[in-house]
Each structure stands twice: as structure tokens, then as C-alpha cells.
Amino acid sequence: MSEPITPTISTRICTHMNDDHAEAVLLYAKTFGNTPEATAAQMVAIDPQGMDLSAQIDDTTHPLRIEFDRPLKDAEDAHHTLIEMLKQVRQK
DSSP, X not given: OOOOOOHHHHHHHHHHHHHHOHHHHHHHHHHTSSOTTXXXXXXXXXXXXXXXXXXXXXXXXXXXXXXXXXXXXXXXXXXXXXXXXXXXXXXX
């Protein structure tokens, strides 16, 4: 059984995504956050309902909220959901 998405798990997921998958986070911002002009993005938080990103557009930072299509069960579900979202983006 995977861990529930607590603030500690959220921090761990965000750190991992920002450090190892910055390109994916930017794609989430551009596609799901409707900010195609974003040049960089950071994952700030993740919870069962969605994720909070901050996107760089020109010289300003914009907060973005991206809702998931269903509530996530746990950290493993978050992992699979983020991968699925990335696959959707890359298929377009």
C-alpha cells in the first residue's frame, strides 16, 4: 500500500519533479495550465485534487492550479497520473 498524499509526501514529489523532471513540469503548465507562453515552471504542491505550479511568463511568476480529472488515492496513484498526463501531452 502506498502512502497517502500528506504535506511531507507533497514536498518529496515536488522536489523530485522539479529536480529530475523540470521539462515535464513545464509541459504541465503549458498544456494543462493553459499557459503556452511559459518558459519555466515549478511544482509547488500536490494534493489528491490537483497540483499547484508557478510558471514563469516573461519576467513574472504566475501561480497555476491544475485539477486532476479524479481524486488521487495515494502517492503511487499520483506517480501514475503524472505519467499519464505526460503521455497525453506527448501524443498531441
